């Protein structure tokens with residue numbers, strides 16, 4: 001084997017390559033859940049057990065997995081969980097009636113209606129029906145407005161989880177987010193838009209890119225912080241990233257995996273993010289993996305929001 005490094009052929013393999021720190025969302029979520037668990041125990045001593053209701057309409061298998069994970073963590077934290085699984089043909093009026101019952105139930109402090117809902121149900125009608133004090137997803141207009149104004153509100157769990165990972169990453173380097181340029185790719189109500197509000201509140205300069213943006217790669221290359229939330233597997237390639245940037249990958253994309261690639265030898269699906277991890281991790285300063293990045297933080301922040309909601313309702 002030729003070990004003599006010729007400048008062209010083997011530079012990639014033999015020169016020390018800067019490799020991104022992999023941000024451990026599982027560890028960060030375990031730390032947050034430990035804090036939440038301790039505070040749930042102290043609230044329980046005052047006679048209040050935080051309760052989270054999760055409503056799932058339909059049988060989408062991916063949604064069922066998330067709902068099961070949420071309920072498991074809820075119980076592990078010492079909270080009460082209330083699961084409502086309704087058939088996909090449930091009428092909007094029936095769902096609204098369930099939401100009304102949960103709003104009135106003093107044991108329920110947080111309500112999450114899993115999205116997306118079947119197309120015959122108007123999503124925003126359901127979200128607006130949830131008591132804003134119990135809206136642990138932060139999707140009600142009242143909470144969205146409060147977030148945009150920088151007022152105290154229940155903020156959406158995925159962007160809140162991203163902020164925690166970013167704060168920890170910069171704190172480890174002895175800095176903070178203030179003055180940095182953040183580029184968000186995506187403008188959804190559940191991730192992109194609230195992410196912009198949270199980054200602004202942390203004094204970032206914020207650029208929001210979307211499907212109609214011109215020269216997105218060029219704009220993204222100016223970012224100190226990249227938050228990818230588009231839902232397109234491996235869309236963000238290495239040429240979008242400035243060396244040393246911190247990259248948060250919100251994408252959860254299930255793609256087909258061939259039998260040879262699978263650890264079990266069976267053809268299955270596998271999870272990938274919106275970021276081409278293999279390529280970008282050679283350029284970025286730090287990056288979240290998928291799975292094990294943002295996903296676990298989302299659930300931990302949901303339980304932190306439920307604790308906050310329970311405290312406020314019992315004060």
Ligand SMILES: Nc1nc(=O)c2c([nH]1)NC[C@@H]1CN(c3ccc(C(=O)N[C@@H](CCC(=O)O)C(=O)O)cc3)C=[N+]21
Pocket residue numbers: 065066069112113114115116137157158252271290291292293294295296298299
């Ligand atoms: N009202 C509402 N609120 C939500 O917060 C909400 C929703 N609807 N609909 C669906 C999406 C999706 N979502 C995830 C949460 C955790 C993981 C998660 O824990 N992911 C693990 C892996 C899970 C796996 O292996 O499938 C990870 O990334 O490591 C993923 C996805 C919350 N959502």
Ligand SMILES: [Mg+2]
Pocket residue numbers: 025289290291292293294295296
């Ligand atoms: Mg993840």
